[in-house]
Amino acid sequence: MDTPIIRLIEEKDNAQIAKVIRTVLEDFNVPKVGTAYADKSLDTMFETYQKPNSVYFVVEENGRIIGGAGVAKLDNYEGNVCELQKMYFLPEARGKGIGAQMMEFCIGKAREFNFEKIYLETMEYMTHAQKLYKQAGFEYIDCALGDTGHYSCPVHMIRDL
Template sequence: MPDNSAPVLRSIQAKDNQKMATLIRSVLEELNVPKVGTAYEDKALDDLTEAYREEKGDYFVVESQGELVGGAGIGSLPNAKAEVCELQKMYFSPAARGKGWGDLMMNKCLEAAKDLGYKQVYIETMPYMKAAQKLYVRHGFEYIDAPLGNTGHYSCPVYLLKTLD
């Protein structure tokens, strides 16, 4: 008998777009993240399948018991070296947190980055997102002093970078 509580990680599909946009914005609101200068206002948020259709990107979702409960993506980093990508839009609903699914998603994204030929992965976050930062550091990200590329997320002042093996 299959375990219906086990998470399912898969690439995003068009049917997931609205649910993920709503989930991401609700998490950002929950965490009191500014709506300006963050992922909240990204136009790509409303059509993630199209945004990640690019040649060197992918977005993954996590399903639990048939419901979307989180997601994260790998995409090119504008105005950065071609071998540097960005870990993007990694958010989980409150019900999905604390179950180790962030580790599963991180492993999936880092493997995708390697498969796509990237050498480094960059991320920006908020200073008070301590649980997320612990996840990033646990997976080999290191704090850096200045932003890379141009994400447009000028309200996110914490920068981390990981060199892939």
């Protein structure tokens, strides 16, 4: 068995990463409206992250995508803030330190792109994810920033870069 590798998304990964994200969201019974599940970009993740100051990484193990995460400017927000986007891992990717490693990659890129802060939205019952975010220096804030369209995600967090 190969060690999982984190690498930049490629066009050939689109179908696999879309399936990973939808599978994880279904496993957690996340609403299909007002969350990443409804994002048009799910089926074109490679193309979505070709714009300046954005990046998406996938985790590949034995030729199969088992997770991913990215960074892009926060939609509909005036400040120099980016968003940690679409960070999801299949069960076989969890508990191996891949999330922490992915977080380092994303925060590193956010700094490289000269953003001042990194923001995220999640579900209240995604407690393992929140634990990871807190360990990476994120803090809870009371309201959403910008307008991502993810109005069903009630938990908002941010950290300085």
